[in-house]
Amino acid sequence: MATLARLQARSKSIAQQYYYRNSVVDIFRKKENDAAIKIQSWFRGCQVRAYIRYLHRVATIIQKRWRGYLGRQQYQVIVKLAYYTMKMNLYNAMAVRIQRRWRGYKIRKYCFNYYYLKEYLKAVSETNDAIREALEEFAEMKEREEKKADLEREEKERDYQARKMHYLLSTKQIPGIYNSPFRKDPDPWELRLQKAKPLTHRRPEVKRKRSICLSDWLACTSARSFPRSGILPPIDRKRCQGPFRDISEVLEQRYKPLEPTLRVAEPIDGLTEARAQLQKQEWARNVNDNMFLPFSSYHKNKKYVPTMHLSSKYGPDVYGTQHFRDENPKRWICNKDFQTVLPSFDLFSKYGKMYSKAGQIV
Amino acid sequence: MSQRQVLQVFEQYQKARTQFVQMVAELATRPQNIETLQNADIIAVIQTAITYGLYIFMHSLTKDQSPWIPNGQTGVMALLRPLLLDVVPTIQQTAALALGRLANYNDDLAEAVVKGDILPQLVYSLAEQNRFYKKAAAFVLRAVGKHSPQLAQAIVDCGALDTLVICLEDFDPGVKEAAAWALGYIARHNAELSQAVVDAGAVPLLVLCIQEPEIALKRIAVSALSDIAKHSPELAQTVVDAGVIAHLAQMILNPDAKLKRQVLSALSQIAKHSVDLAEMVVEAEIFPVVLTCLKDKDEYVKKNASTLIREIAKHTPELSQLIVNAGGVAAVIDCIGSCKGNIRLPGIMLLGYVAAHSENLAMAVIISKGVPQLSLCLSEEPEDHIKAAAAWALGHIGRHTPEHARAVAVTNTLPVLLSLYMSTESSEDLQVKSKKAIKNILQKCTYLPALEPFLYDAPPNILKHVVGQFSKVLPHDSKARRLFVTSGGLKKVQEIKAEPGSLLQEYINSINNCYPEEIVRYYSPGYSETLLQRVDSYQPLTN
Structure with missing residues (x-):
């Protein structure tokens, strides 16, 4: 309580003091405040700048590292690519070499064999020559045949002509037109006429009946x-x-x-043919087969009716009508020869009817 | 009137009919009468109708007036038609004969036959009558069918094919021949008609006809088969399936020239369609035998034989090779040398086809001495299409390698080709073909002596190739360079006016690069003036 009382006693002075002090401070307060702010701002500015500088430095380091990393990576890629292209170029060049050799070899061996081609062409020309020759021969043969046929035809024609003109042949008394007495040799036609046989008179052609x-x-x-x-x-x-x-x-x-x-x-x-021919003739003549009977003798038209005995199924009875044994053979046999039924031989039939060379009867 | 008098009237009537028909048939053989017969006056028609008392004729007169009365045509036609139905066979036959002769003359008359409804009764009686009538009726059908596809179609529509095919089975070779002839004429127009003939079953019977001993029948049957086979691969296959080729191959050696013609033509018609068919023809072992036909006396046998070889060769390199190996090319070349005109054409084309297949085959043509023969054809043939074929063949021979081009160039063909190309008289086709040939040959040609004349007289579009060849050869050949200068080629090259930047200019530049600058300048056009100017402007040193 004493304290309280002491305090209370002092409170007045304290308040005064407080007031006084405050009023003293208040005079400089604004100024001080401004100064403090300035100081603070400067300081803080320095601090932040330093920090930023620090940050920048750090960032640069990071960037440096990163960029370096990236660059190295790209460099790796480029190097690899360059190496690869170089390698491939080399390979290609080598492959071309190999292919060149191989292709040359293959073509020469299989496709375009120069010697083979030469040989082939030679063979072709040989065949060509052979074929040409053969065809030539063939054509020649044909021509020869034709010529021969022509000659033969001409010869035949001339022969025929000669036979036709045989009457122009010279006789012993009268020389023919081809055998002029004023010339040394007779015309070749004369000789031909001599050789030729005169044409016989043409017989009137008989129309031949076609038959089988x-x-x-x-x-x-x-x-x-x-x-x-x-x-x-x-x-x-x-x-x-x-x-x-x-x-x-x-x-x-x-x-x-x-x-x-x-x-x-x-x-x-x-026989059948003869019958057919007969029928044809009759048909042509057109004569009735049936006998022509006048009405006056109609009764004669009656059919003959045989007796019962004769018309039996077993034929007529032979008993009593036929004799099986002849009692008088001499009566039938005579001393004459049989007459021939077959036609006689030509030679004999003509015997005595032909003429010999001398004109006598043989 | 007694019975005899009555009969006499009829007899007279018959005699008159016979005479009429015979006279018409006889008149129809001469072309100058046909007009008159065709335009026979309508009054005359009616008069004769009355004279002959043809009630059938009058009937037809009243029935169908329209087709013939207004124009007054088809006078004889109308008269002959009832006579086809005559009771007397001789009159029928002669009427058919007269009709056939009339229809044979031109297509108007043939059309009149069709319009006159004569065909159905002809077809009907074709099946019924005796062989003489059959022959005459088939003749009419043939005469009608030969003019145009429409007329042939009209015959087919009448159902004539079946009866004609039945006639092929006849005993008489004359009837067979006439029927085969008519079938051939029907089939020759187009594929549908041929198909109709095939569908009627004619092919096996025609094959049987081939085997008959009569030459005329063989000839006609082979020609009919050829007409059937020519339209399409299917039809040709049908003909082949009937086993024709073996028979045809046997008949090549037949001495009859006309038969040979037909046989060769039939084989070529079969072979032309496809590789398979051509191979089948080859497999019938025609090869050395056909070559003898190239030496035949008959021109058409030669032509057809070359056509056959051409049709076979055009398909594949193998077939061409076969022909080359058999010596066919040499034989054809000889054949070309031995004939003139159109008969050469298939042979020339054969050489082109063979050479086009491969360089070895082209080489074979060259060593068979084909090029001189072709250049001979090129220069001496009067007709443009043969020249065009020769140019085409030469182009194919020369286009493979420098060796080939050289072989063509040494025969001095290029100037001829150029003159054909430049000539205004030659046809467009010939110009195109010769240009192409020149181009093909030039692009491979390294034979400079042949190229040099082209520098002087070739048009720019060809000059381009010539200069190009020089520009390729000169850098590698010193002797040629020297020769090029001394012969004045370099000078000519400098004179050429080429647009800067064009291909020609490039070629010229590359030629110029082969020579020292002085000489190039020396030969350039304005050089003398510049030299003189230099002389003018030169100040001599005076002491």
């Missing part, structure tokens, strides 16, 4: 198989020396017409 009869067929085959010369074989040929037959005989044998046997000469269906 066997004899015709045979005739046509014989025409095909045997040479038929238009002119007869020469008569006045000299006899050959040696044990040969007479020429005429041989020729006759050679050129005799085909003489088929009776069995072959007649067609197998001759």
